[in-house]
Amino acid sequence: MSNPYHDKKVLITGGLGFIGSNLARTLVREGARVTLIDNLSPRCGGNQFNVAGIERKLRIVFGNAQDPAVLKPLLAGQDFLFNLAGQTSHQDSMLAPFEDLHVNCEGPLAALEAARLVNPEVRIVFASTRQVYGRPQYYPVDEKHPVLPVDINGVHKLAGEFYHQLYSQVHGLKTVILRLTNTIGPRMHIRDARQTFFGVWIRCAMEEQPFEVWGGSQLRDFTYIDDAVAALLAAGTCPHSSGDIFNLGGDRVISLSDLAKMLVELRPKASFKVRRYPAARKVIDIGDYFADDRKFREQTGWQPATPLPAAISRTLRFYDSHWKEYV
């Protein structure tokens, strides 16, 4: 089978982060010529250890992916751009909205402006979030669901989506937008809940500390990182690249309490307690969410290959081996 990324030039913004670095590992394995840009912002997930072992097989640029002057020379000649740099914490976005604006609006806009100016043929994949929907009005949530973000992060990620649609429609760029749900797996941020609450759960489970489940009955879906990487790669070569939007879901829908139980079964010395949502979080919580991702499955043939218990188990084993690099 031919490999569409072999010998292709690929730029990944936020490339030292959880998703970016896992994507880079797969691309390196497939023979792509990979450049990463990351500023290792303390609030984001960048970590140099994420590329341990492949450092010599790619180019790493420590720089600001919100600056068109930095991006323009990097983008020239690239075949693919994975526009992943972002700030993911909902709570941080409420506490520091201007910083979120800078990272999540200026960043994607800078990448698109650079592409327009120096490389209008590059294929662009933008990592968005289910957060743009806000509190779902029906389930499963498909791409036609109205958008009504309930936090600043959602507002800015939605603006990022609109930029990608506009630059396709107005300037002819080739862009695809993936709305990710919770992505979990090796190299996720576990120091705090900035990428997902599940990072903190993993950390507590590893430390055999009790972790807190807020609410507990909320339904969610989870994408294992290898499946998310496969989806990003499929999006990059998807024939629909006129600002098309696709949801990405997981292999099942599960309540947070059941997810906690699944984790504790794998680490029996861990434990959890269910508590009420803290007020500051409740007000930006979206309740249940799970995606209808049939549109993406039908267009690309993608489907999640990793059952949730295996996803959690592999994640735990990764941190067993690399604990000190992530805490």
Add this chain to the structure above:
Amino acid sequence: MSNPYHDKKVLITGGLGFIGSNLARTLVREGARVTLIDNLSPRCGGNQFNVAGIERKLRIVFGNAQDPAVLKPLLAGQDFLFNLAGQTSHQDSMLAPFEDLHVNCEGPLAALEAARLVNPEVRIVFASTRQVYGRPQYYPVDEKHPVLPVDINGVHKLAGEFYHQLYSQVHGLKTVILRLTNTIGPRMHIRDARQTFFGVWIRCAMEEQPFEVWGGSQLRDFTYIDDAVAALLAAGTCPHSSGDIFNLGGDRVISLSDLAKMLVELRPKASFKVRRYPAARKVIDIGDYFADDRKFREQTGWQPATPLPAAISRTLRFYDSHWKEYV
């Protein structure tokens, strides 16, 4: 009848602009204690002559309404905030997207952050735009119509709306959002088409130069400035202030060709020619638009009081008297 603005403290961002200054004039007449902030940005509509004759009856701050440090001391103690500072040109937003981001995202966010910190009780009215809908899917366009902006300006104005909704829902601020259509009247920007194409038409008609009508069959609605001011005032005291969104329309729906004829009837030495849309504009044109504004009419009793021919006639007479201040 009691006047809800008498002796009340009112802050208007973008207060030297077309809408802001007309609002200020009415508020001064009604006995409000008005403060304006405006940075007289060359691309926006600020003009000191807009407040000629009332300068001593209000306070003018020449400053940056995108800076929370500037806004915080101004907002303390205010009863009302009209959040009007903005960049309105669709074309400029495509050519200088970061500038549009600064004015139309950072600006409203700065005002809301300042309100949250120093004056969470202030009543806030945000001037948004029909541009957030993009190309309408049905007519007349009501507030439930999906939002899908077709230019950067629309993306950023929509983000501004979401901020006002969020700060109401999360922080309890009292906010109302008006989606304006074309607003016309005395003190509009006529040097170029940055506020509305109609400014250029007025200018050409006054100069007895032929003006261009692009397309011509597009249907639009127009709000006369006095009616827009009445709507803003009604929004400020509207009981629905939890980020509620209201469309504002005009007294009739008219094609651009018929509007051009109406203008030429009032200035018989003027003339126009219909031409095809220039490509760079066509791609961000929204086609027909006219609002369903029944929700606002029902909630507030507002209705347009100025027929379109009278609106145009009054506008022309204003520039007859004050031509040199606006060209």
